[in-house]
Amino acid sequence: MRLLLAVSLAALTGCTVINTASVPSDRSGQDVFVTAGDIPEPYESLGLVQATRSGVLLFGFADVVGTDLEAGFQEVLIPQIREMxxxxxxNVxxxxxxxxxxxxxxGAIFFFVPLPSSVTVTAEVVKLRRGSAARPAETPAKAPVAVR
Structure with a gap:
């Protein structure tokens, strides 16, 4: 009996949760891209952005607002990137x-107490320098200074 109770408790507390989100990562220019690291192309930083979405989990499982990673990226972060x-x-x-x-x-048993839930995504918004803008700007030649 004790063994069954110990195994049951271990099964309820020893689970691993893996959350995934499908975000565009192609830098071809057709859509915005999202990456967790830096990129090799030259770019101009437009600033930092922090997107937060908050809500509750009803009955311990029902996410009515959409506070998962997918919603954090697709419905909050990507529109802010486009707006900027x-x-x-x-560096997401x-x-x-x-x-x-x-x-x-x-939370399911005590359904009258919803569990607070949120997702926060922080990133640096960038504008890629394509074509001639990728080359560093040349400094104009200065007029010679006459020395007496």
């Missing part, structure tokens, strides 16, 4: 509220 006139985002970092399966089950 950027081609993409680099994200944070999402996570609950253990035991906490979710308790």
């Amino acid at each position: 006139g950027g081609d993409g985002a680099i 970092r994200f944070r999402q509220t996570q609950y253990l399966p035991v906490q979710k089950v308790l």
